[in-house]
Amino acid sequence: MAEAMLAAGYETECEQVFLVARRNALDAAAQALGYERASIDDVVRMPWEALESEVATWIKAFRHVVSAALPGERDLAARVFASSDADLGRAIFADLAHCALLQLLNFTEAVAMTKRAAEKLFKVLDMYEAVRDAAPLVDAWFNVDPSSDSSESDDLKSELASVQARLGESAAAIFCDLESSIRADVGKQPVPGGAVHPLTRYLMNYLKVACEYKHTLEQVFREHHRPADDDEADTAAGDPFAAQLMEVMELLHGNLEAKSRLYKDQSLSNIFMMNNGRYMLQKIRGSAEINAVVGEAWSRKRSTDLRQYHKNYQRETWGRVLNLLRDDGVITVKGHVQKQVLKERFKQFNAAMDEIQRTQGAWVVSDEQLQSELRVSIAAVIVPAYRSFLGRFSQQFSAGRQTEKYIKLSGEDLEAIIEELFDGNAVSMPRRRT
DSSP: OHHHHHHTTOHHHHHHHHHHHHHHHHHHHHHHTTOOOOOHHHHHHSOHHHHHHHHHHHHHHHHHIIIIIHHHHHHHHHHHTTTSOHHHHHHHHHHHHHHHHHHHHHHHHHHHHSOOOGGGHHHHHHHHHHHHTHHHHHHHHTTOOTTSOOHHHHHHHHHHHHHHHHHHHHHHHHHHHHHHHHHHOOOSSOOGGGOOOHHHHHHHHHHHHHHHTHHHHHHHHHHHOOOOGGGHHHHHSSOHHHHHHHHHHHHHHHHHHHHHTTOSSHHHHHHHHHHHHHHHHHHHHTOHHHHHHHOHHHHHHHHHHHHHHHHHHIIIIIIHHHHHTSOOSSSEETTEEOHHHHHHHHHHHHHHHHHHHHHHTSSBOOOHHHHHHHHHHHHHHHHHHHHHHHHHHGGGSOTTHHHHHHOOOOHHHHHHHHHTTTBSOOOOOOOOOO
């Protein structure tokens, strides 16, 4: 049919009919994969939940068209127009590919125009990768060496580069917006029990996924991130994506320190910082990608911070308790036990333990290793001191009601109380075991 039309002088009509037929075939192939064309207005107004699914479908359709459908169309055009000028089939295919890609790339333009939001980053990066990876395939359609020039592929690659730039700019801007979201999170209510803050969970999981796109984000930030004049020299020699991620991490740490000051109890403030610091470290060390970006120096610094929070907590809560178990020259004077002072010490100790059990039993340490470390360190300090105190002074009370009144806890009771701390369940102090 093509040969007959060309021989009769209907070259233009032949080209038009062929292009319409093959565009329809390409549309049908995309529709078979679930992709339906939508206007820019429709895309911009679409809720993200629906658009997210559309993006996934678009990526599948785009990759199929670029890697399979259009190479097939190139071969078909070469066969159909084999008897005519060799350049005709090549030119017709170039027009077909240009039309097909423009239709698909309009969708990415529309997505880039939607309102920026953190949850869109990874789909934008998926689209960026799909468009980026299409360039060498375009060269292959025309059997072009990537280092050479080809007018047939240049226009298509120019379109792809333009769309890739728009997507890259959008991705870089979305990631940089994390700074604003952290600064805006200034809640006035502390998290109950000193637990891991929702912002910490969200950001660390977000950054973990972001680092799975590490190489793509490095490319995006090299091409589209514009550092401020005062830090341009610092980032130029390094990796601007890593610098931006570290800025987010530092902002999060500062935000958590501010939130820790919402707690009236300094011990709980330290528990909060321990919980969040441990969570951040666990996420970093559990992901090779984010660990590679953050680096060991940062992790070591945060580990040092955690140890300091632990020491601060131990001093704030248990230092005062430990002082009650010391004979500081007031209980024993010139070899004689001051029984009234001793009674007061036991009363103060019992009250302190009851308060700790009621309050710190409701505090939350969800990381089992951290919970165990805290309990072991507490028990290692308090239990031997209490047993020694009991061994030295318990005989000062007569057996029966007087002993029960002042010595409410055995060493085993104290160990049991410590083992129930940080479970999120406040209970009252048990009666002494007999």
